[in-house]
Amino acid sequence: MRYGTSTKLGSIAKHAVLALGAVFILAPFVQMISTSLKSSQDIAQGGLNLIPREWAAVENYSQALNATPLLQYMLNGVIVTVCIFAMQVLIALPCAYALAKLRWRGRSTVFALVLMCLLIPPHAVAIPVYILLFKMGILDTYASLILPFIISVFGIFLMRQFFMTVPDDLIDAARMDGMSEFAIVWRVMAPTAVPALVAFGIFSVIAHWNDYFWPLIVLSSEELYTPPLGIATFRTAEVGYVFGPLMAAATMVIAPLVIAFLFAQRRFIEGITLTGMK
Amino acid sequence: MPSSDTMTFGSAMPAVSVHRKRRSLAAHATAYALSAPALFLMGLLLIGPVLVVLMMSFTDYSLGNASFEWVGLANYAEMLEDDVFVKAIGNTLLYVGIVVPASVFLGLGTAMLIESLTFGRAFWRAVYFLPVMATLMAMAIVWEFMLNARFGMISQLLTLLGLPAKNWLQETSTALPMLMVIGIWQALGFNMVLFMAGLTSIPRDLYEALELDGGSSSWSRFWTVTWPLLSPVTLFVVVITAIRSFQVFDPVHVLTKGGPNNASMVLIYQLYQEGFDFFRSAYAAGLTVVFLVFIFAITWVKSRVMEKNVHY
Numbered sequence: 001m002r003y004g005t006s007t008k009l010g011s012i013a014k015h016a017v018l019a020l021g022a023v024f025i026l027a028p029f030v031q032m033i034s035t036s037l038k039s040s041q042d043i044a045q046g047g048l049n050l051i052p053r054e055w056a057a058v059e060n061y062s063q064a065l066n067a068t069p070l071l072q073y074m075l076n077g078v079i080v081t082v083c084i085f086a087m088q089v090l091i092a093l094p095c096a097y098a099l100a101k102l103r104w105r106g107r108s109t110v111f112a113l114v115l116m117c118l119l120i121p122p123h124a125v126a127i128p129v130y131i132l133l134f135k136m137g138i139l140d141t142y143a144s145l146i147l148p149f150i151i152s153v154f155g156i157f158l159m160r161q162f163f164m165t166v167p168d169d170l171i172d173a174a175r176m177d178g179m180s181e182f183a184i185v186w187r188v189m190a191p192t193a194v195p196a197l198v199a200f201g202i203f204s205v206i207a208h209w210n211d212y213f214w215p216l217i218v219l220s221s222e223e224l225y226t227p228p229l230g231i232a233t234f235r236t237a238e239v240g241y242v243f244g245p246l247m248a249a250a251t252m253v254i255a256p257l258v259i260a261f262l263f264a265q266r267r268f269i270e271g272i273t274l275t276g277m278k
Numbered sequence: 279m280p281s282s283d284t285m286t287f288g289s290a291m292p293a294v295s296v297h298r299k300r301r302s303l304a305a306h307a308t309a310y311a312l313s314a315p316a317l318f319l320m321g322l323l324l325i326g327p328v329l330v331v332l333m334m335s336f337t338d339y340s341l342g343n344a345s346f347e348w349v350g351l352a353n354y355a356e357m358l359e360d361d362v363f364v365k366a367i368g369n370t371l372l373y374v375g376i377v378v379p380a381s382v383f384l385g386l387g388t389a390m391l392i393e394s395l396t397f398g399r400a401f402w403r404a405v406y407f408l409p410v411m412a413t414l415m416a417m418a419i420v421w422e423f424m425l426n427a428r429f430g431m432i433s434q435l436l437t438l439l440g441l442p443a444k445n446w447l448q449e450t451s452t453a454l455p456m457l458m459v460i461g462i463w464q465a466l467g468f469n470m471v472l473f474m475a476g477l478t479s480i481p482r483d484l485y486e487a488l489e490l491d492g493g494s495s496s497w498s499r500f501w502t503v504t505w506p507l508l509s510p511v512t513l514f515v516v517v518i519t520a521i522r523s524f525q526v527f528d529p530v531h532v533l534t535k536g537g538p539n540n541a542s543m544v545l546i547y548q549l550y551q552e553g554f555d556f557f558r559s560a561y562a563a564g565l566t567v568v569f570l571v572f573i574f575a576i577t578w579v580k581s582r583v584m585e586k587n588v589h590y
Contacts, residue, residue, distance in 0.1 A: 011396065014391050017391060018392065019400050022406070024411060024463065025406055025408065025467070026405065026464065028409075028417055028420045028421055029408065029420075031430075032417075046434055047433065048431065048438065071341065088366065091319060094315070097312060098584060102305060102312070103309075104306045104308075107309070113317075113320060116325075117320055117324045119573065119574065119577055120328055121521070121525060121569075121573060123525055123566070124327075124566050124570050124573070125328060126553065127327075127334070127553050127559055128330040128331055128334070129327055151320055153324065154322065165492075181292075181308045207376065211530045212415045212527070212531070212532075213527055213528070213546075217554050226318065227415075227416075228413050228414075228416065231416050232415055232531075235532065237437075243423055246423075247423065250417070253413050254411075254412040254417070257412070258412060261411045268411065269403070
């Protein structure tokens with residue numbers, strides 16, 4: 001009896017502590033959505049009302065869409081993230097297969113190189129890669145956003161670990177059927193690796209959809225901006241106190257990933273925590 | 279001479295070995311072909327650039343110049359005299375020194391709280407994970423608005439309590455701490471899910487065994503089972519958070535520009551300024567090398583700790 005009440009109390013206390021922490025975690029989201037619904041007079045009046053006294057949701061969201069080509073930015077974001085991921089898979093999968101399932105001289109050296117490259121943060125190669133793109137004359141293009149990221153050593157590492165668990169019999173059977181090694185990679189290995197590919201895809205898309213540093217460096221044409229860069233310009237261009245539309249823009253930028261996350265939580269958490277497995 | 283024997287073997291053996299050699303050569307060729315694109319790009323976009331950065335840091339090259347001179351350690355000597363650099367290093371270390379322990383302990387605490395619940399786990403996990411998903415740039419702008427002295431939620435709350443509101447991001451004493459708050463806010467949920475994965479992998483019977491031995495307080499459960507068994511995960515989390523914190527850039531660029539008066543200047547922001555605002559490529563390369571030394575040092579310490587790790 002006493003035991004029961006104390007665990008019940010304990011459980012209530014735990015939820016209370018978590019709720020308190022959640023105030024800190026959720027406050028920016030609440031502020032963002034609340035402000036995105038308010039008229040500028042309402043915002044200027046101040047106060048802690050979360051529900052607008054004077055609604056301006058439609059105005060704010062349409063102004064956010066009209067004042068900047070926000071939809072164009074989002075489209076750019078989609079193009080860039082999809083191309084990066086497609087190229088990463090195209091390049092990483094064959095290499096991962098060779099590392100996991102073929103015996104060849106230099107295999108351990110190549111794998112050691114992959115592990116070494118895992119340590120190199122993107123900022124560390126920024127200057128030479130920028131100069132390379134400059135010499136190639138492709139700064140300020142989609143290519144300059146995509147090219148530097150088409151090699152994912154993390155993807156190679158991850159897929160290699162996954163391929164190690166695929167039974168050799170499967171590959172031998174495919175060889176007996178006269179399949180080439182290239183065909184084995186795409187028609188035998190890739191289909192078995194769908195869960196790992198999904199996790200890798202989520203990891204990759206999140207990283208590049210949210211990336212700010214690289215687009216900031218290579219882009220100058222506004223029509224190529226990705227969402228993070230777009231919203232940063234929105235803030236500086238629409239100075240002063242048009243906070244309503246600014247918060248509406250922020251809401252729309254984070255919406256796609258947050259909604260996708262709420263629908264597929266487990267997959268997203270797996271995808272993101274993959275970085276923890278390095 | 280036993281020629282006939284060697285002849286028979288001799289004629290058979292080379293044939294087999296040539297055949298094998300051909301097959302293995304073909305296998306080698308396939309393996310190289312499969313990994314060639316990846317290898318080429320690793321060289322072009324990762325290993326090559328790191329070597330170039332290292333060499334460039336000993337020159338006076340700046341983007342657009344046709345030629346350059348070797349200047350030895352001049353860039354590194356300049357750093358020691360450079361107040362901005364000294365400030366950036368100090369601030370970065372301070373940032374890492376606060377954000378890492380805070381987000382690791384809060385992440386661990388949250389993970390343990392959530393894991394011990396009988397219902398509502400998925401809900402709380404989703405709530406705390408939300409900042410990890412959200413585009414940091416957009417959320418940094420929201421934080422800026424929250425901290426706005428006139429309209430922001432935080433300032434309004436403080437005013438309500440009779441406390442002074444200020445422009446937190448524009449004050450020398452509060453700019454960096456505010457960036458730390460944003461950093462902790464973002465890293466907490468990430469660390470939490472890593473710890474949750476670690477916690478679920480601890481075998482339940484260890485706790486039962488402990489209980490049989492008479493250690494049933496949550497304190498002893500934590501120190502005798504959870505903490506030691508979690509130590510490899512903790513090490514991972516600390517290292518990852520440290521590496522990420524060393525790279526803090528987005529909020530600095532959009533909210534403070536390293537100011538006021540370099541009060542929130544950090545290493546990657548200075549690298550960005552020197553490399554892409556002032557186009558002093560060689561000096562920025564030197565800064566990159568310093569950054570890399572820190573990253574490699576963290577990794578080295580990690581592997582040393584892992585070697586010595588004798589828990590379980």
